[in-house]
Amino acid sequence: MTAPLIDPFHRPISYLRVSVTDRCDFRCVYCMSENMSFLPKKELLTLEELDRMCSTFVNLGVEKLRITGGEPLVRRDIMTFFRAMTRHLDSGALKELTLTTNGSQLAKYAGDLAQAGVRRVNVSLDTLDEQKFTDITRWGRLPQVLKGIDAAQDAGMRVKLNAVAVKGFNEDELFTLTEWCAARDLDLTWIEVMPMGGDMGSDYRLDQYWKLTDLRARLAQQYTLTDLSESSGGPARYVRLEETGQKIGFITPLSHNFCESCNRVRMTCTGELFMCLGQEDKADLRAALRNHPEDDLALEEAIRAAIRLKPKGHDFDYSRQTVGGTMSRHMSHTGG
Ligand code: SAM
Numbered sequence: 001m002t003a004p005l006i007d008p009f010h011r012p013i014s015y016l017r018v019s020v021t022d023r024c025d026f027r028c029v030y031c032m033s034e035n036m037s038f039l040p041k042k043e044l045l046t047l048e049e050l051d052r053m054c055s056t057f058v059n060l061g062v063e064k065l066r067i068t069g070g071e072p073l074v075r076r077d078i079m080t081f082f083r084a085m086t087r088h089l090d091s092g093a094l095k096e097l098t099l100t101t102n103g104s105q106l107a108k109y110a111g112d113l114a115q116a117g118v119r120r121v122n123v124s125l126d127t128l129d130e131q132k133f134t135d136i137t138r139w140g141r142l143p144q145v146l147k148g149i150d151a152a153q154d155a156g157m158r159v160k161l162n163a164v165a166v167k168g169f170n171e172d173e174l175f176t177l178t179e180w181c182a183a184r185d186l187d188l189t190w191i192e193v194m195p196m197g198g199d200m201g202s203d204y205r206l207d208q209y210w211k212l213t214d215l216r217a218r219l220a221q222q223y224t225l226t227d228l229s230e231s232s233g234g235p236a237r238y239v240r241l242e243e244t245g246q247k248i249g250f251i252t253p254l255s256h257n258f259c260e261s262c263n264r265v266r267m268t269c270t271g272e273l274f275m276c277l278g279q280e281d282k283a284d285l286r287a288a289l290r291n292h293p294e295d296d297l298a299l300e301e302a303i304r305a306a307i308r309l310k311p312k313g314h315d316f317d318y319s320r321q322t323v324g325g326t327m328s329r330h331m332s333h334t335g336g
């Protein structure tokens, strides 16, 4: 038996998020600057390397794999990788294969994803207003994303919307988004804006910060909220709206953190492992992988060494009207 991955704070690491590309067909204002420069393709792990990397994590006890980016579905031939991961679902070692996407390519790939064993997909959508959607994503088109959501549901996948709560932007859509999701049987999770991408100007992020405690209080004026005890080991906490039966999630890294139960690590498309989204500590797994093409033991040891360095938690903090703990990395780099 291979020993499971346990970090210094006795947290078992069973969840890996993998960014398969830093590129994207959108330029969301809280995520990227308009003129992003991207990594040269040779820096990226190949699909075969991604397979080897993920398979090694699965051998070490990772049971949940979330593919993200950048936009994972713009990576060339990414379906080859998804199909390759199906073998770990079939063997029972992997319990869940999933992805976070902006939805732009879902109409094209929903069927293939479902066939590869993807049962649930998170789609990021902050507004149902076409103009506002283009404003916040800069390059996106809402109808294309809505078609993608339909295609995912038609293919039998459970869809959860992730909406970033942006002050003065989608506050007025709290109830329309909630009702829209209830009518379509979509789960909905709200995310607080995190101070990523320091070069975009941190004052900007403070302006955008809409505290989810406020959002929740507004919801409670119209609905009866029941706290649910379930947790995915991440920062999300859920409530049920009794009137509609739907589940609403809150990801509150700023106003409340849940680092004590964190079960996850994140790998970038170049094979850097970030042990915490909100800290700079990282390990270069690509070197361990490329320097030992025939031998996974060195890679396993590099992963174990990295997990031994997982910090207790992040230091994001907006509490003193300045932004503390800002990360210079963009979210698209680490993979949200
Ligand atoms: N492109 C895919 C998408 O948009 O779903 C996957 C990658 S994206 C970086 C993952 C998630 O991070 C999205 O839900 C996005 O809204 C969120 N995100 C990006 N920048 C953020 C920020 N500064 N604060 C909070 N969430 C952010």
Ligand code: SF4
Binding pocket: 024, 025, 026, 027, 028, 031, 032, 069, 070, 071, 102, 124, 137, 331, 332
């Ligand atoms: Fe692209 Fe997702 Fe970032 Fe928007 S949030 S720019 S869709 S990676």
